[in-house]
Amino acid sequence: xxxxxxxxxxxxxxxxxxxxxxxxxxxxxxxxxxxxxxxxxxxxxxxxxxxxxxxxxxxxxxxxxxxxxxxxxxxxxxxxxxxxxxxxxxxxxxxxxxxxxxxxxxxxxxxxxxxxxxxxxxxxxxxxxxxxxxxxxxxxxxxxxxxxxxxxxxxxxxxxxxxxxxxxxxxxxxxxxxxxxxxxxxxxxxxxxxxxxxxxxxxxxxxxxxxxxxxxxxxxxxxxxxxxxxxxxxxxxxxxxxxxxxxxxxxxxxxxxxxxxxxxxxxxxxxxxxxxxxxxxxxxxxxxxxxxxxxxxxxxxxxxxxxxxxxxxxxxxxxxxxxxxxxxxxxxxxxxxxxxxxxxxxxxxxxxxxxxxxxxxxxxxxxxxxxxxxxxxxxxxxxxxxxxxxxxxxxxxxxxxxxxxxxxxxxxxxxxxxxxxxxxxxxxxxxxxxxxxxxxxxxxxxxxxxxxxxxxxxxxxxxxxxxxxxxxxxxxxxxxxxxxxxxxxxxxxxxxxxxxxxxxxxxxxxxxxxxxxxxxxxxxxxxxxxxxxxxxxxxxxxxxxxxxxxxxxxxxxxxxxxxxxxxxxxxxxxxxxxxxxxxxxxxxxxxxxxxxxxxxxxxxxxxxxxxxxxxxxxxxxxxxxxxxxxxxxxxxxxxxxxxxxxxxxxxxxxxxxxxxxxxxxxxxxxxxxxxxxxxxxxxxxxxxxxxxxxxxxxxxxxxxxxxxxxxxxxxxxxxxxxxxxxxxxxxxxxxxxxxxxxxxxxxxxxxxxxxxxxxxxxxxxx
Amino acid sequence: xxxxxxxxxxxxxxxxxxxxxxxxxxxxxxxxxxxxxxxxxxxxxxxxxxxxxxxxxxxxxxxxxxxxxxxxxxxxxxxxxxxxxxxxxxxxxxxxxxxxxxxxxxxxxxxxxxxxxxxxxxxxxxxxxxxxxxxxxxxxxxxxxxxxxxxxxxxxxxxxxxxxxxxxxxxxxxxxxxxxxxxxxxxxxxxxxxxxxxxxxxxxxxxxxxx
Numbered sequence: 018x019x020x021x022x023x024x025x026x027x028x029x030x031x032x033x034x035x036x037x038x039x040x041x042x043x044x045x046x047x048x049x050x051x052x053x054x055x056x057x058x059x060x061x062x063x064x065x066x067x068x069x070x071x072x073x074x075x076x077x078x079x080x081x082x083x084x085x086x087x088x089x090x091x092x093x094x095x096x097x098x099x100x101x102x103x104x105x106x107x108x109x110x111x112x113x114x115x116x117x118x119x120x121x122x123x124x125x126x127x128x129x130x131x132x133x134x135x136x137x138x139x140x141x142x143x144x145x146x147x148x149x150x151x152x153x154x155x156x157x158x159x160x161x162x163x164x165x166x167x168x169x170x171x172x173x174x175x176x177x178x179x180x181x182x183x184x185x186x187x188x189x190x191x192x193x194x195x196x197x198x199x200x201x202x203x204x205x206x207x208x209x210x211x212x213x214x215x216x217x218x219x220x221x222x223x224x225x226x227x228x229x230x231x232x233x234x235x236x237x238x239x240x241x242x243x244x245x246x247x248x249x250x251x252x253x254x255x256x257x258x259x260x261x262x263x264x265x266x267x268x269x270x271x272x273x274x275x276x277x278x279x280x281x282x283x284x285x286x287x288x289x290x291x292x293x294x295x296x297x298x299x300x301x302x303x304x305x306x307x308x309x310x311x312x313x314x315x316x317x318x319x320x321x322x323x324x325x326x327x328x329x330x331x332x333x334x335x336x337x338x339x340x341x342x343x344x345x346x347x348x349x350x351x352x353x354x355x356x357x358x359x360x361x362x363x364x365x366x367x368x369x370x371x372x373x374x375x376x377x378x379x380x381x382x383x384x385x386x387x388x389x390x391x392x393x394x395x396x397x398x399x400x401x402x403x404x405x406x407x408x409x410x411x412x413x414x415x416x417x418x419x420x421x422x423x424x425x426x427x428x429x430x431x432x433x434x435x436x437x438x439x440x441x442x443x444x445x446x447x448x449x450x451x452x453x454x455x456x457x458x459x460x461x462x463x464x465x466x467x468x469x470x471x472x473x474x475x476x477x478x479x480x481x482x483x484x485x486x487x488x489x490x491x492x493x494x495x496x497x498x499x500x501x502x503x504x505x506x507x508x509x510x511x512x513x514x515x516x517x518x519x520x521x522x523x524x525x526x527x528x529x530x531x532x533x534x535x536x537x538x539x540x541x542x543x544x545x546x547x548x549x550x551x552x553x554x555x556x557x558x559x560x561x562x563x564x565x566x567x568x569x570x571x572x573x574x575x576x577x578x579x580x581x582x583x584x585x586x587x588x589x590x591x592x593x594x595x596x597x598x599x600x601x602x603x604x605x606x607x608x609x610x611x612x613x614x615x616x617x618x619x620x621x622x623x624x625x626x627x628x629x630x631x632x633x634x635x636x637x638x639x640x641x642x643x644x645x646x647x648x649x650x651x652x653x654x655x656x657x658x659x660x661x662x663x664x665x666x667x668x669x670x671x672x673x674x675x676x677x678x679x680x681x682x683x684x685x686x687x688x689x690x691x692x693x694x695x696x697x698x699x700x701x702x703x704x705x706x707x708x709x710x711x712x713x714x715x716x717x718x719x720x721x722x723x724x725x726x727x728x729x730x731x732x733x734x735x736x737x738x739x740x741x742x743x744x745x746x747x748x749x750x751x752x753x754x755x756x757x758x759x760x761x762x763x764x765x766x767x768x769x770x771x772x773x774x775x776x777x778x779x780x781x782x783x
Numbered sequence: 784x785x786x787x788x789x790x791x792x793x794x795x796x797x798x799x800x801x802x803x804x805x806x807x808x809x810x811x812x813x814x815x816x817x818x819x820x821x822x823x824x825x826x827x828x829x830x831x832x833x834x835x836x837x838x839x840x841x842x843x844x845x846x847x848x849x850x851x852x853x854x855x856x857x858x859x860x861x862x863x864x865x866x867x868x869x870x871x872x873x874x875x876x877x878x879x880x881x882x883x884x885x886x887x888x889x890x891x892x893x894x895x896x897x898x899x900x901x902x903x904x905x906x907x908x909x910x911x912x913x914x915x916x917x918x919x920x921x922x923x924x925x926x927x928x929x930x931x932x933x934x935x936x937x938x939x940x941x942x943x944x945x946x947x948x949x950x951x952x953x954x955x956x957x958x959x960x961x962x963x964x965x966x967x968x969x970x971x972x973x974x975x976x977x978x979x980x981x982x983x984x985x986x987x988x989x990x991x992x993x994x
Contacts (some may be wrong), residue, residue, distance in 0.1 A: 078878030157881030446910040596938050621934045
């Protein structure tokens with residue numbers, strides 16, 4: 018019996034030893050695998066870094082048309098702070114005739130530009146001098162750091178802007194340690210003291226009120242673990258924290274923590290790390306934050322949604338002030354600074370939804386990058402993308418569309434939010450997209466009407482009908498008389514096509530330019546039939562139309578679909594005298610280290626002949642002075658020559674205006690998403706918005722100088738014959754050289770000798 | 784470098800000779816105006832000591848006077864060469880000139896993408912500065928983007944308002960681009976344009992400086 022018991026004891030002991038051995042081996046294997054996971058994660062790229070998208074930088078140079086109010090606005094948009102005396106990068110002081118700017122350093126694609134102190138002299142017309150404020154030497158041209166306008170992060174993804182611990186002001190790590198983990202620099206990953214304290218607190222409360230996570234544990238939690246709460250997970254967390262501490266220094270752990278921590282949510286974008294946090298809440302780099310701003314961010318770590326300063330400002334302020342108190346206790350700020358800091362408002366940038374971002378424009382950028390970069394490159398590699406976005410033009414376009422639509426709805430007694438709108442602004446020479454609006458909710462990514470809403474373009478097609486004809490100077494010129502008679506055609510599908518004028522009136526024979534200026538349908542169709550739909554379609558394609566449309570006569574009146582951006586391309590070719598530049602939203606792409614990857618140079622190709630384009634543009638100038646676009650000059654200064662065209666589709670389902678100055682092309686579309694009629698024409702719906710945009714962006718007027726192959730001649734517009742001063746209503750009209758009318762109009766014959774004066778005038782102009 | 788010295792010498796000769804110099808207005812769209820010969824503008828540094836910027840075509844110390852007219856002070860006739868600016872200095876603001884200078888040094892270092900970047904910046908400021916377009920065309924030529932070189936040179940031609948100095952340079956770029964693409968007929972046509980311009984610039988034309 019005794020022997021049996023001893024035997025049993027041996028068996029039990031053996032089993033126990035075996036069990037413990039297996040446990041130890043198992044635990045070792047477990048630890049080894051955790052260790053591997055940690056090392057794999059920490060080595061190399063720790064985060065998928067979204068590409069960062071920048072607007073075009075503001076250039077400061079003598080002659081730049083920028084007054085002090087606009088400059089101040091631009092600097093504030095960049096997160097520069099006005100101070101009586103600029104101190105440190107990102108600060109400025111401005112008066113009516115001088116600005117002192119302490120610029121930030123920036124790594125441009127073509128080289129680094131160090132921070133500098135500038136003294137800028139200002140006159141109402143613009144900048145007169147740019148000087149280095151330290152040396153007094155004059156600077157020819159200086160770029161400000163470009164605005165970060167968005168990032169390309171994966172769906173439901175994390176967005177972040179990486180920071181290095183060495184670049185971060187000490188207040189942040191020290192403040193974090195004070196608030197989150199006092200013994201960070203002495204523990205091995207877990208804090209026994211902390212656990213005891215938390216356990217005691219929880220015991221007293223009867224439920225979990227206090228966590229005991231160290232900074233290391235928090236990092237592990239965010240980095241490796243799912244948010245589930247279980248003992249098993251807690252165990253894993255503790256093991257990993259110990260392992261992490263064994264492998265990496267406190268500084269490495271702190272730096273990872275600074276970049277990993279979750280600080281807020283913006284739709285499906287998760288704001289991670291203090292680098293992006295500073296941008297997201299304060300629109301400036303981390304290095305420029307003050308104690309009360311650091312305190313807000315540090316306070317957010319505890320609960321970014323509970324303490325969301327935009328949603329719960331009072332709660333956030335209480336938390337911030339508590340953190341400031343801790344900063345003060347720790348000696349990070351003195352009593353005086355504490356007292357003034359708690360008095361300060363939260364100082365958030367942006368009203369309700371973060372700093373200005375431009376989802377519609379970034380959408381265009383992404384599409385342009387599609388062919389060249391994989392999705393992963395864009396969301397993971399931290400590329401720096403320098404775009405053509407002009408924040409001033411974008412602001413004007415957004416403002417006029419979002420403020421214009423409610424006004425139109427009011428005029429037409431429509432329910433609010435019935436109308437939608439889209440718009441594009443581009444440069445003329447170079448085809449850069451400067452501004453893009455895809456709908457009236459400009460802050461939210463959604464249906465991008467500027468790119469994807471292909472709608473019937475109506476009379477916007479007409480200039481291409483006229484341009485086709487004007488390319489045959491032996492047949493047509495601007496004063497060719499066109500009939501305005503009813504037309505009835507049997508189409509190939511046996512339908513009868515009977516176009517009408519917009520006002521359902523007939524106006525009698527019209528000079529060609531007048532038919533375009535007044536947007537008469539019947540003379541346009543008559544002209545189109547003479548040159549042929551295939552030729553007209555070809556002209557449209559040469560201008561940049563890429564859609565697939567049958568060459569049928571209805572295209573003369575615009576029964577073809579195009580998105581606003583495509584219309585902008587077509588009109589930009591006209592604006593650039595027939596030299597097409599493919600519209601582009603990107604200038605350069607760099608790696609995150611600042612190495613240039615690809616450039617998107619200006620591309621130019623002459624696709625349409627210059628002389629006829631000049632004539633067509635001349636007729637489009639008449640649209641603005643005596644035709645359907647003339648109300649534009651109620652808004653735009655009459656000394657600024659612009660050209661354009663209204664577009665209205667059947668039953669007023671679409672209202673368009675497309676036009677240009679010497680330097681800018683703008684296209685506006687107004688309509689309803691459900692395609693129902695809205696009672697607005699191109700002139701009443703789109704033109705008012707277009708005019709205000711052109712005014713706000715300060716366009717340069719067209720230069721009325723004809724190209725070499727164009728001559729001008731006084732013409733009697735009633736007959737299209739050569740005129741002189743004796744003819745009332747004679748106009749100086751451009752013709753392709755050698756094709757001006759030679760036959761003298763009846764009105765001119767009486768004063769024949771005066772013809773020498775016309776010749777003299779011709780001589781002057783040649 | 785020797786090219787610059789030559790050009791500098793040419794300009795110096797011009798000034799010393801008291802001839803009519805090419806001095807446009809500070810405006811990119813200034814139309815050429817046949818005017819009375821005027822003494823050179825007294826803007827410090829203009830054209831005398833510093834070589835002009837913007838890839839000037841080295842042209843002869845020609846007095847812009849039509850053949851057959853024997854006095855510089857002769858009243859302008861139809862054949863007098865208009866007062867065309869010969870270099871970007873005459874029509875560009877300081878910002879554009881500064882960017883042209885950095886483009887020039889990038890080009891000298893063979894960094895054509897950098898140069899094109901600076902030129903594009905300049906074009907955003909003065910989109911109708913035909914000297915800048917012309918320099919961009921030549922930069923594309925050096926980058927062996929022959930297609931773009933020709934298109935951009937044509938674009939410069941179209942806004943150059945008949946400035947024969949710029950036209951001559953642009954036609955040279957077009958000729959070389961066409962030659963590089965084995966378009967002999969096109970190159971010959973461009974050469975014919977150059978010849979015609981040089982006819983106008985007679986009597987004294989320096990041989991073209993090799994690139």
